[in-house]
Amino acid sequence: MNQQLTAKDFTTDQEVRWCPGCGDYAIVNAVRKTLASIGTAPSDVAFVSGIGCAARFPYYIDSYGFHTVHGRAPAVASGLKLANPELDVWVVGGDGDFLSIGGNHLFHALRRNIDLNLLLLNNAIYGLTKGQYSPTSKPGTRSPSTPVGSVDRPADAVLFALGAGARFIARSADTLPNHLPEVLTRAHAHKGASLVEILQNCIVYNDGVWGGLADKTTTQELSIRVQHGEPLVYGKDMDKGLVIDFTSGNVSLISDADGPVADRATVYDETSWVMANAVARMAGDNVPTAIGVIYCDPADEYISSLNDRVPYQPMQKSDLKDLLFAGGTWDRED
C-alpha cells in the first residue's frame, strides 16, 4: 500500500452507535487521522477493547479488531503481541474498564512495558450502564447508585500510571482536535506501553464534567500544555507560570506581576519522574491541569527483551524428536 492513507481508509461501514454529541466521535476522528498519518497498513493494525461505551471503538476503525471482556483488554492485547509482535496494537477503554474492573491488567501492562498504545477515555462516569459514578468521579457525584453523592476519593490515571512504572504517559481531551493527534503520534512512536488519558465528555450522564478545561474558550486558562525543554508557561497571554519546588514536590503559581514568567518558570523535562508527579498531583482552585506528554522515558520493552533472552523459533519435528528422547530412555526388544 504505497499511496497516502487517509482517515477514510480506517473508517468502517458500521453505523456509529454512540449518543449524538458524545466526545467519542471527536476521539475516533482524531485516531483515524493519526493512523492515516502514521501510515501503517490497516491490515497491520489491531484495536482491542473491553466493555463500555469506549470499548465500541474497534467497530469504527477499519483494521483488525477484538471487542473482548470487561477490563481484560490489556491482557488480551498482551497475548496478541506475544503471538505477533509486528502488529501495531491499540487498546481502548474507559475509566471503568481501565481503572475499575481492569485496574490490575492496566497496572501490569504498564509495568511490563509491552508495546501497546493504551487509550483511556475518561468521562468520570459509567455510561453504558446508565450513569453510575466511576473511580475517577469527583467526591459528591450524584448518580443512580449514589443519590446523595459519592464519598470515594477518585483515582488519577496519570498518577496511577506513574506508580505502575509506565514509561510514557500523556493527557489530552476530546475537545482538542489538533493536540490529540500530536499526543497520539508520540504515543505510537514510543516503544513500550504508552498510556494516553483522553478527557472526554459524556453528554448524557456527566455533561460538562471537565468544565472549562475542555472548553475552547477557557482551556488556555485552565490547562497547561507541558512541553519538553520549554518553561511551564500558560494562559491566553502566556502570562502565568509554574515553579516546581523539588524539595516538597509542590508546584506554585507565578504571574507576570513580578516580571516575565518564562524566565522564572521551571523548564519541563519529560524524562523527569519527579516533575511528572509534581504536575500530575497539583490541585486546587486556579491550578491548571497538565496536558501533553507528561512523562516519556523509554526503557526496555517486554517482547523485545523476552526475544533477546529466549528467541522464539518454530518447533521442528527434529527438535521435537530430541525433546522426546531427552533424559533417560531404554529400549525393549521383543
Add this chain to the structure above:
Amino acid sequence: MSFESRDMNIQVSQTDNARADTGRMVVRFAGDSGDGVQILGSEFAKSSALNGHDLITFPDFPAEIRAPVGTTFGVSAYQIQFGGPLVLTHGDEVDVLIAFNPAALKTNLHSLRVGGLLIIDEGAFTSRNYKKAGYEGDPLDDEQLGKYQMLKINITERTHEAVEATGASKKQSDRAKNFWALGLVYWMFGRKRQGTLDWIQSKFAKIEEVAAANTSALNAGHAYGETMEIGADLATRPQQADMPAGTYRAITGLDAMSLGLAAAAACSGLKVTYCSYPITPATGLLHGLAKFKGKGVVTFQAEDEIAAVAAAIGASFGGALGVTGSSGPGIALKAEAMGLAVGAELPLVVINVQRAGPSTGLPTKAEQADLLMALYGRHGESPCAIIAPATPAECFQAMVEAARIALKYMTPVIVLADGYIANAAEPWQIPDVDDLPDLAPDFRTDPEGFHPFVRDDKTLARAWAVPGTPGLEHRIGGIERSADSGHISYEPENHQQMTNFRAEKIARINDGQPPITPERGKSSGKLAIVGWGSTYGAINGATNEMIKDGHDVAHIHVRQMSPLPPGFEELMRNYDQILVPEMNMGQLVKLIRAEYLIDAKGLNQVTGKPFKVAAIKAAALELLEK
C-alpha cells in the same frame, strides 16, 4: 551396631498368599518434607524402568513447602508399584515401607500390609521426635508392630560415618540419608547404581561436597545391604513388564503435557502461547514449558488467572495457539473469558489439573469434581470440547488431540487432568514423530466472499483470518454476530441459529471417529464399570482380577467427555448393570442418567486419594450379587 532384626535375610511376602501370584512389588518411602523423599522415589522409579519393569508412581506430598520438622503434616511420601507383566496402579497395599521418622511411621503404617517389611531410621526415633509426631511412648515398643517384619537401622548415623571423609557438614550429611536408603534399596532389588551416580554428578556439579556426600551415602547404603544380605531374595520376585518393543522413558503427566504441547507446536507450525498463573498442582506445566526456551512455545506468567486466559485468547486471535492451564479455583476465574472464546469461536486449550475442592480444599490431592463445571460452568449456552487423559503417559496424546480439535473446529477445548495423573509417573513408549497428525491450520487469505463467520460446511468451523493478512480486516467480539455477515446482530432468530451452530460444531467432533469399545472384557454382559480420567488403573486392575475370577464384567473408559464418544449409549445398553466409580460425588453418573436414562450406579470417593482396586472390586461384586 544398632542393627537388629529377627531374621537378617528378610523374606518378604512368603507368607502372603493374597499376593503370592503377583509379579509386582509396592515400595513406599516416607519422611519429612526436607528428607528428599521425592528425589529418592523418582530415582528408584527410573532404576525400576531401566530394569525392565512396568511401573506407576504416586508422589504424595503435603501442601506446606517445609512444614515444621518432624510433624505429621510435614510428611512427604512416594509410592511405587513395579514389576510385570502389567502395572495399572501404584498399589493398594505396600510391601516395603521405609519410614525416616516417627511422623512418617504414624501417617503411613496403615498402608503396609500385614507381613510386609518395615524399615525405619532408628536414629530419628528420639523421644523428642516421637512426641512431635503425637506418640506418647516410643512407637517402636508397640506390640502391633509384630504384624510386620521390622528392620531398624540407624540410617542417620550410618550416613554420617559414610560421608565423614568427604568434608560435608552435618547438615549436608543429614540431607544425604535419602541416598543411603536408596543404596540399600538398590541392593535389595539387585539394581545398578550407575544411573543415579551419574545423575548426582550432573545435578550437583556445582556443589562438589554435596555430590561427594550423596555418592558416598549411596555406595555405603548399598554396601551395608550387601554385607548384611538384607532382602536378598526380593530382586527375584518382580516380573519383567510385558510391553511392546520400542524405546521408552519414564514420564509424569505434567511432563507428558509439556511434550504434548511441544508436539502441537511441531505439528501445527504455530507458536504455542502458554499463559498461566502459578497454582498447585498445575504449576509444573509452566516450569516444563519454560524450559523449552522459546522453541515452539512462548510462556507468559500472567498477573492473574483471568489475564492468563485473556492473553491466551489474544494469542489465538493473533494466529498462535493460545493455551492456559490451572486448577479448579483458577478455572472458575477463567470462566467468563472462556465464554468469549466460545462466542468469538477461537481455538483455545484450557488445562484443568483438578484438585480437591471447593475453594483451597486439598491443593495437593486429586479429585475429579470439575467435570460438570467444565461442561456447564459458564454463562449462557457455551459448549466446549472436553478431553480427559486416563494415565500420565496419555497426557501427551491428549494435548495433541486437544490442539487438533481446537484448530479444526475453532473452539475452546478443556483438558481435565488431575493431581494424581499430573505427578504420577509410568513408562512411556516414545512415539515416532512422523506418526503424529498434521495440525497445520488453514488460515483464510482469500478476501473473496469473506466475513469472519463464514463456516466450513463439514466442521462448521468459522474462517480464521489472522491480523496482518491484507484485505481481511474484520472485527470480532463477545457480542452476538450475524451468521450472514459477521457484524453485530441482536436479531432473535440469528441468536438461535448461532447457538445451534456452536452446539452442532461440538457434536460434529464425533464425525469419523470409531465407536467406543471396552478397555477390557466383552462388549456385552452382566456389568460394565465405566470410568473417566485417572481412575483408569484401579478400574482396569479390578476388572482384570474379576475376569480372572470368572466374573462377567467389562471396563469402559471415556476419554472424550464432550461430546461423549460415538456408540457410548449403545455399548452401555449391552450390559445389565453399569457402575461408575468417580473421585467426586457423582458427576459422570449423573450425565449418563440424564443423557441416556440408563440406571447407572455411582461409586464415589473424595478422600483426595486414588481408588484402591479392592474398593472397586467390592462395589462391583456387590452389584453382581444383587
